[in-house]
Amino acid sequence: MSKSLLSVLCFTLALGGALGYSSVTAAETAGETPTAQAAQAAGEKISINEATAEQLSAAMNGVGLKKAQAIVSYREQYGPFTAVEQLKEVPGIGNSLIERNAGRLKL
Numbered sequence: 001m002s003k004s005l006l007s008v009l010c011f012t013l014a015l016g017g018a019l020g021y022s023s024v025t026a027a028e029t030a031g032e033t034p035t036a037q038a039a040q041a042a043g044e045k046i047s048i049n050e051a052t053a054e055q056l057s058a059a060m061n062g063v064g065l066k067k068a069q070a071i072v073s074y075r076e077q078y079g080p081f082t083a084v085e086q087l088k089e090v091p092g093i094g095n096s097l098i099e100r101n102a103g104r105l106k107l
Contacts, residue, residue, distance in 0.1 A: 045106040048087065049080040060101045067092050081107060 046059040048071065056068035063071075067090075074090045075081065084105050087093045 043104075045104055047106055048084065049075065049107055059104055060097075061104075062097050062100060083107070 046055060048056070051059070053065060053068040053072045056071055057063050057065045060068070070090050070092055071087065081087065084102065084107065085098060087098050087105075088095065
């Protein structure tokens, strides 16, 4: 009986180590540090004038990489945003999306 308990314990430790490693690798692949992910999880606001498309898509509810890239492209073409509500001018971004994410965004 103790041999099977030891096997389960070893398997659990191995699985936990593999999961921990993959989460760090995913953060590095996305170009974010674990600290940046922790800040987003803590509820800190993200700057629509400084964030990358990957950071915007990770922080905003209902925004994938394509919409986030549209935000960055708009910003590069027309300059920095002067108000969060100005996101409505970006194709594919509407009032409800801005309202849903208002607490997550800053200039």
